[in-house]
Amino acid sequence: MDARLRRINKEIADCKSDKTSNVQIELIDNSPYHLKGSFQGPEDTPYAGGQFDVDIVVPEAYPFQPVKMKFITKVYHPNISSVSGAICLDILKDAWSPIFTLKSTLISLQSLLCSPEPNDPQDAEVAKHYITSKPSFTETARYWTHIYAGGPEVSANVKSSKVPQNNAGQDEIAMAGLEKAHVDQFESLGFPRNKVIEVLKKLNYRGANVAKINEDRVVEELLK
Amino acid sequence: MSSDYEYSDEDGDYYDDELMDEDDQDSAPSEEEMDIDAFDGPIKEKRKAYQVDFITLSKQDVEKAMDENIEYITGLFGIEPEAASLLLRHFEWNKEKVTEKYIDNQSGVNAAAGVSAKTTPPRSATSGPSRSTRRTAPASSRSKKSLSVEGPFVCPICFDDTQTRTLALACSHKFCTECWMAYATNKIKSEGEFKITCMAEECNLVATDSFIQSILTTDPSTFDRYKELLVRYFVSCNRELKFCPYPECAQTVSCPAAASKFALTTIIPIVNCEEQKHKFCFACPIEDDHRPLICTVSKLWSQKCRDDSETANWIKSNTKECSKCQSTIEKDGGCNHMTCKKCKYEFCWVCMGPWSEHGTAWYSCNRYDEKDSIDARDAQSKSRASLERYLHYYNRWANHEQSAKLSMDLYAKTEKKMEEMQLTSALTWIEVQFMRKAVDEVFRCRMTLKWTYAMAYYLQKGNQKEIFEDNQRDLEKAVEDLSELLEQPIDAETIGLLRQKVTDKTVYVQKRNEKVLEDSAAGYLEGRWKWNVTVEGFD
Numbered sequence: 056m057d058a059r060l061r062r063i064n065k066e067i068a069d070c071k072s073d074k075t076s077n078v079q080i081e082l083i084d085n086s087p088y089h090l091k092g093s094f095q096g097p098e099d100t101p102y103a104g105g106q107f108d109v110d111i112v113v114p115e116a117y118p119f120q121p122v123k124m125k126f127i128t129k130v131y132h133p134n135i136s137s138v139s140g141a142i143c144l145d146i147l148k149d150a151w152s153p154i155f156t157l158k159s160t161l162i163s164l165q166s167l168l169c170s171p172e173p174n175d176p177q178d179a180e181v182a183k184h185y186i187t188s189k190p191s192f193t194e195t196a197r198y199w200t201h202i203y204a205g206g207p208e209v210s211a212n213v214k215s216s217k218v219p220q221n222n223a224g225q226d227e228i229a230m231a232g233l234e235k236a237h238v239d240q241f242e243s244l245g246f247p248r249n250k251v252i253e254v255l256k257k258l259n260y261r262g263a264n265v266a267k268i269n270e271d272r273v274v275e276e277l278l279k
Numbered sequence: 280m281s282s283d284y285e286y287s288d289e290d291g292d293y294y295d296d297e298l299m300d301e302d303d304q305d306s307a308p309s310e311e312e313m314d315i316d317a318f319d320g321p322i323k324e325k326r327k328a329y330q331v332d333f334i335t336l337s338k339q340d341v342e343k344a345m346d347e348n349i350e351y352i353t354g355l356f357g358i359e360p361e362a363a364s365l366l367l368r369h370f371e372w373n374k375e376k377v378t379e380k381y382i383d384n385q386s387g388v389n390a391a392a393g394v395s396a397k398t399t400p401p402r403s404a405t406s407g408p409s410r411s412t413r414r415t416a417p418a419s420s421r422s423k424k425s426l427s428v429e430g431p432f433v434c435p436i437c438f439d440d441t442q443t444r445t446l447a448l449a450c451s452h453k454f455c456t457e458c459w460m461a462y463a464t465n466k467i468k469s470e471g472e473f474k475i476t477c478m479a480e481e482c483n484l485v486a487t488d489s490f491i492q493s494i495l496t497t498d499p500s501t502f503d504r505y506k507e508l509l510v511r512y513f514v515s516c517n518r519e520l521k522f523c524p525y526p527e528c529a530q531t532v533s534c535p536a537a538a539s540k541f542a543l544t545t546i547i548p549i550v551n552c553e554e555q556k557h558k559f560c561f562a563c564p565i566e567d568d569h570r571p572l573i574c575t576v577s578k579l580w581s582q583k584c585r586d587d588s589e590t591a592n593w594i595k596s597n598t599k600e601c602s603k604c605q606s607t608i609e610k611d612g613g614c615n616h617m618t619c620k621k622c623k624y625e626f627c628w629v630c631m632g633p634w635s636e637h638g639t640a641w642y643s644c645n646r647y648d649e650k651d652s653i654d655a656r657d658a659q660s661k662s663r664a665s666l667e668r669y670l671h672y673y674n675r676w677a678n679h680e681q682s683a684k685l686s687m688d689l690y691a692k693t694e695k696k697m698e699e700m701q702l703t704s705a706l707t708w709i710e711v712q713f714m715r716k717a718v719d720e721v722f723r724c725r726m727t728l729k730w731t732y733a734m735a736y737y738l739q740k741g742n743q744k745e746i747f748e749d750n751q752r753d754l755e756k757a758v759e760d761l762s763e764l765l766e767q768p769i770d771a772e773t774i775g776l777l778r779q780k781v782t783d784k785t786v787y788v789q790k791r792n793e794k795v796l797e798d799s800a801a802g803y804l805e806g807r808w809k810w811n812v813t814v815e816g817f818d
Binding site: 058061062065116118119120149152153154155 | 435458469470479
């Protein structure tokens, strides 16, 4: 049997028999080279209570080349793209070693959720948010966990500042980690709502940063 | 000017410029320079002011140089050559650094460089202290592999339990030979990596050359690639060496004169590898022969061309500047009543004058001669002047490149004709070679001309620049004359005359080219060239 297939089959079997690690692997289609991994968000983080799914592609030269992984579940995290789910982690690139397994790699992703590395970001906007106002970042990350990963509802004070929520139960403003008052303020000048959100996100109009950004600067950006 | 002068000048700069921690590179080259000085009298005479001395090294020569470094470390610390090699690679082949750090913290350096502690004890202590309490069957003091045929072994990589042949580095982490081979091949071939660490988690031990060789016995081409990667790394660590940038060429050029940054303010190290005659600049990635312009300024120019030329052309044909604040404006609607977004100035697109003078109810721009309009256009043309200036030089620069290519194409056609003539007339092969020589010369001169335009763009206005441009003009005129001759129809009756003309012109063109190159090289040494931009190394 081909060495790659033997190894993958064994890894899948190992994961199935191991009930303690909380890491699951299942096939997406019939190929053993395209898998879905999932794990629980680590406790004491904004991701706690959520379940995170990861798309796994096993390359031809596996295990001598790293597996390709990206998040299927949307995650608000400096090292994970909030759009594509791409992951910035050294062991998925040059620090890969053939001794790593799907399970150990998924556990590494889990611990990445515990310890963000905002100085080597995948998603620059999220990283900016993290650096400038951590409490606000945490709030947003928790909100995303709730909406996308089935995590617990966000605490009462967070929700109150974000009402009213739209039909889908997803509030774009909260999603972007912004204050409703700020969005309303610029929306009332006649700019479309999604444009306002986009610009405020780009300028990192959050927390203590708000005081540093001139309103004219925002308007200028909106006019572009 | 004499080449002696150039040399002594460089030597002085050389030591000034080098940093303390690069001493090692410093001492070796000066020996080599001395060698050249000592016995290469005739070469010095032959070498023109605009040329540099260099030698070509084969792969074997470079490997020999690597071995010399390894021997030095081996001799100093009494360690195995393979350990010395790993240490040197870790410290970018800096002997002094290895020595210093190794004396400082032997075990720390070993760990960082991925050298097994077992390889390092002095060779006198034959059977190294057996640190391994585990079952390392054949404890070879030579550290590398332990080929064992123990009971059922499951390779932790491929989970195969039928494999009987396993290998491990000195750390005793065993894997099957097939996995080692696949791993090493992937590292070498796909990643171009020569640092191959043990596959075990958290194990930094680096495989030695002999270990790699042993796992790649059945695949010599990958091992060759591995050795080439080592050679390339060594070359890239040494400022006096450069690998020939042409694909598939494995030669290295050594040019100590160009190793210091300061020397590059006076010389343009165009070199070529011996075997294939691939011509390239030793100091910068521009593949052209960019004489007479020094590397730093050539780089400025190339950068500018990449960034600006297309943009500049577009700006020139599609935009105008606001007459008040000089912002560049693109007209995107039909109306000529323009309002500058930035300063709110209202003007007429056609005459550039203020809109207020055009009246309001009707539009007809008949105000070309109005004073305000003239002023506005003056301001506009001033701001356009720098763009025009750039395009002037750029177009000529690009034109010479284009023409050089075309003359090569033309030659391909001429050559055929020449061959035919050789068959039909009494002319010998040697007699029809004049065309080849002429075309080569035209090509060379156009390259020079091309870069003289880049140089002229950056030269400060003044007498020196005028002299430079005079030389440039003479060369250009001569080259164009010769080019024209080359395009003339060839037939058997007139070929004698044509040959005479072409040969004469070729010699003349060659002389003009020499003149331009020699004078500019001398100019660098005498500090005659002043730039209109800040250039590193010039005041």
